[in-house]
């Protein structure tokens with residue numbers, strides 16, 4: 001079975017037509033309308049409708065009732081998953097995270113529960129008309145990110161919107177409306193009430209994007225960064241932002257975090273990130289980068305350590321991190337350029353060859369059972385990686401010399 005993909009425009013328009021045919025109001029909604037007006041490619045196309053979940057479900061062959069209680073149904077059209085949501089209002093956000101109540105309503109009310117004016121528009125794909133109850137088009141034209149309604153109240157309903165504000169401001173290249181900015185600076189410390197996973201998803205979107213310099217700066221200046229990472233002091237955070245700003249393209253999330261914590265001890269950085277509930281892979285990736293920071297400054301490091309770094313799947317990120325750190329300090333890239341030449345010369349070389357001898361072989365040559373075998377195996381492998389020995393015969397000679405040198409050959 002082919003994987004399910006986010007909705008594309010054709011799939012969403014098909015869903016709109018089906019709902020219309022059944023007598024309901026149905027429109028494209030939210031981010032896809034904004035992106036269409038900005039002539040950007042939308043991530044996905046969502047549908048909003050007057051039909052209730054129990055009226056939507058029988059109209060389509062394949063559906064998923066993921067959030068039917070809140071008025072959200074997934075419709076599968078070919079391989080695409082289209083989110084279809086009943087027009088609704090939300091109220092009573094007592095916890096600053098989730099609405100206590102959802103009430104089905106009309107398009108105008110549905111627009112006003114959305115976060116920002118540019119995200120609050122609808123589009124009728126059949127009449128080719130934008131339906132805008134919130135002056136979203138005006139703000140798009142002026143390149144302003146503005147909350148729908150009073151910013152203090154809207155952020156208090158759902159503190160995650162503060163991070164969303166930073167994300168959209170940076171990604172769209174807009175200005176954040178001053179009242180929204182002031183409200184964020186007032187409420188920043190409450191971001192910690194949102195779950196680590198949801199914060200992580202927003203941080204990932206902000207920090208991995210090419211516009212990360214703007215986003216990261218907003219995070220620090222608003223104190224959102226300090227609220228999420230209380231152990232990262234302001235000077236360290238500012239240094240982190242300059243490192244983050246030195247990358248050119250999209251980067252991985254662990255690399256972005258390693259850059260933000262470029263000045264912090266590895267242990268402290270990892271403990272600050274615990275709150276984000278990162279995946280095991282991401283933690284391993286981040287820990288490796290933090291642990292190996294600075295290693296590439298030694299352009300003349302031995303061949304064995306170089307090969308060991310090179311076999312890591314995170315090597316490219318380590319290289320890019322070091323390049324960004326040097327760039328952020330206006331230091332020359334000389335060590336990295338030298339390393340790059342050395343790495344180029346290793347093309348086609350097996351970086352992690354099979355060891356020439358195993359533990360049994362080493363014991364058979366007279367090593368004492370126990371930790372000594374591991375030490376010899378390690379020294380032998382370093383010699384092998386360093387191109388000092390190439391054959392089992394040379395390896396046996398190496399072990400014999402090692403044992404002689406250490407004067408601990410087992411008496412037979």
Ligand code: ATP
Nearest residue numbers: 030031032043044113114115116119120158160161
């Ligand atoms: P993206 O292109 O990143 O997907 P988007 O605008 O589509 O951006 P989504 O998170 O996919 O954002 O949400 C879809 C729409 O739902 C938004 O455009 C907005 O109208 C509304 N929305 C999403 N999250 C919130 C929220 N926390 N508060 C209010 N409205 C929200």
Ligand code: MG
Nearest residue numbers: 031032043044
């Ligand atoms: Mg979206």
